[in-house]
Amino acid sequence: MEEIIVCEKNCNHDDKAVCIAKGAMLPESDVQRLAEMFKILGDPTRIKILHALTGRELCVCDLAETIGMGQSAISHQLRMLKGYRLVKYRKEGKEVIYSLDDAHILGLLCMGLDHINHS
Amino acid sequence: MEEIIVCEKNCNHDDKAVCIAKGAMLPESDVQRLAEMFKILGDPTRIKILHALTGRELCVCDLAETIGMGQSAISHQLRMLKGYRLVKYRKEGKEVIYSLDDAHILGLLCMGLDHINHS
DNA sequence: CTAACGTATGAATATATATTCATTCGTTTG
DNA sequence: CAAACGAATGAATATATATTCATACGTTAG
Known part of the structure; x- marks a missing residue:
């Protein structure tokens, strides 16, 4: 469902966590619409x-x-x-x-x- | 579940709607907590x-x-x-x-x- | 047509909110 | 112990938000 994005930057500690988390992120548009909807309520x-x-x-x-x-x-x-x-x-x-x-x-x-x- | 509150004021048009709506209102504390929760999201x-x-x-x-x-x-x-x-x-x-x-x-x-x- | 009423709207105001910056704190490592 | 790092915090700033006020709009009643 969600496309995997590879993380470029090398942080000092565990890269993997960031890579995975980035890959699992909601599309920005979904985030915006979600936030908008909850804000109304x-x-x-x-x-x-x-x-x-x-x-x-x-x-x-x-x-x-x-x-x-x-x-x-x-x-x-x-x-x-x-x-x-x-x-x-x-x-x-x-x-x-x-x-x-x-x-x-x-x-x-x-x-x-x-x-x-x-x- | 919800206590009925009698509405005092006499508005020109249909009183009943306001009375009923007032009686059905959520407690203020619930409203506040609900709003607070949604605001976080x-x-x-x-x-x-x-x-x-x-x-x-x-x-x-x-x-x-x-x-x-x-x-x-x-x-x-x-x-x-x-x-x-x-x-x-x-x-x-x-x-x-x-x-x-x-x-x-x-x-x-x-x-x-x-x-x-x-x- | 004019007055009265219910509603919508824009401007103004007050308030809340998110982010950044600078700094501090606590932990670890050399 | 000193330096480095991750995190927390307060102040400052920018921005968004809700409410009020004054007013305009449309409809109805006299």
Whole structure:
């Protein structure tokens, strides 16, 4: 699956470890996308939004009140979540109603919850 | 499982949604710990370190060379990972050899990889 | 058409974060 | 004991990030 890269530099101690580790490295693009994805989940406000939207759809205003933050802050975060396809929206009159777009990400959230509870 | 909180404020539109959403909210402490945990995984360098240490132990120097970054940068990140019990170390002469301390977290990494690949 | 409402947005601010540099510490080796 | 090495650390810096404020936009109601 992963291509083997030969390590050029000769370090003083055990070369082999570095060579093997280098060869096993994730492609940079995967690393970046992974980090990006986890970073999105690494913010309390965004977690609250995603969790609030599980099994429910809510307009911006209600989200803001539910979470207890300003409308603008929520809107900015929704913009980001929208960008990563984690939420979608539908317009109804003046309201914009958000819901989850990616059920898959909930698995990560749940697994995260498991992790912080069982340890 | 979760205690129901009654919402006081009367918003113009549908109160019920907010009440229910508020009642279903995660405890603040859970939210914080979840976010904290994901934030740790939300950095390319830390992902590289954790991934490099899967199935292998490496000293700081080799980690730095494997990843292609300065010793100090790696050391700072290891400090953080150590703080969250994601890595452990053992000393061998002048070297400090790190390994994973929490195999559980690898599940999250893998699941993350699945997620970015199948979507 | 105008006012009111819900939302989006840009700028500003405060804060957090990662990396580098210089230095120190501890261990080993000559 | 002194020099060399690997690692840790603190300060400094650069950069990213979240939130607030003010305002603009679009829709609806009067």
